[in-house]
Amino acid sequence: MSELLRNQEAMKEAQAEVRRVYGSKGYVDESKLHELKYLGAVIKETLRLHPPVPLLVPRENSENCVINGYQIPSKTKIMINAWAIGRDPKNWNEPERFEPKRFLSTSADYSFKGLNFNYIPFGAGRRMCPGITFATPVLELLLSNLLYHFDWKLSEGMKLENLDMNESFGAVVKRKTDLNVVPFCYSPYY
Ligand code: HEM
Incomplete structure (x- = not known):
């Protein structure tokens, strides 16, 4: 929601898609989630x-191995920086x-599926996240409902350019400050 608010063109496109796909049905359910290509993106x-x-x-790692010429002894603690990989200019344009x-x-x-090592938000390999098939439809359902039923504005006095995008680090990363937004009801019927 923060990124969509900051990128109004993307907000409009995602909202138009979900409202076109679900039309006058009046609610979003699982039946057409696969048609929400832009929302998936x-x-x-x-x-x-x-x-x-x-x-x-x-x-x-349980055994010694060599990666990019580096000898990695067994029992080394391995941390993979998926955040940096996702922002690596070698792999991503802008x-x-x-x-x-x-x-x-x-x-x-x-x-x-963790087959492309340039993009690993759920990890990769045998110990990657087993919750993907649960997490993705839940995210799709949540976001598409928010976009179908409401238009969104930042709360009074807040400016998009001043939106605090800092994150706090814990078991999982989340926004450091709350995102305060005002919903405006949308109805396909009037
Ligand atoms: C957007 C949502 C989620 C993200 C981004 C995410 C991401 C991750 C990541 C990055 C890992 C570590 C993978 C690795 O080290 O290669 C992981 C592990 C795991 N995730 Fe998720 N996850 C999500 C949702 C879920 C859900 C909904 C469940 C359960 C219903 C779940 C259960 C687990 C479990 C049990 C592990 C440990 C797997 C193991 O070590 O064998 N995750 N997740």
Whole structure:
């Protein structure tokens, strides 16, 4: 929601899509989530810039190995910086920019399966997140409902350019300060 508020074009496009796909149905359910291509890209772009588990979960290698010429002895604690990987200019054009369309105009595999090491918000390999198939429809349902039923504005006196995007680090990363927004009801019927 923070990124969509800061990027009004993306907000308009995601909102138009969900309102077109669900039309006069009056509510969003699971039946057409697969048609929300742009909304899916919004979620991917959000997880690229703001992975909730930015350093994944610490791991330990059981055997000696060599990676990029570096000898890694067994039992080394391995931290993977998924946050930095998602913003690496070697892999991403204008990495700091919130641009969901980058996921629509590519043939690269940006599913969450951890097959593309440039994009690993759910980790990769045998110990990657087993909750993906639960997490993704929940995110899609939540966001599409918020966008279908309401238009959103920042609360009185707040300016988009001053929106605090700092994050706080804990078990998972989240906004440091609350996002205060005002919902305006939208109805497909009037
Ligand atoms: C947007 C939502 C979520 C994100 C971004 C996320 C991300 C992650 C990441 C990065 C890891 C570490 C993977 C690695 O080290 O390679 C992980 C592990 C794990 N996640 Fe998630 N997760 C999410 C939702 C969920 C949900 C909904 C569940 C359960 C219903 C779940 C259950 C787990 C479990 C059990 C592990 C530990 C797996 C293991 O070590 O074998 N996650 N998750």
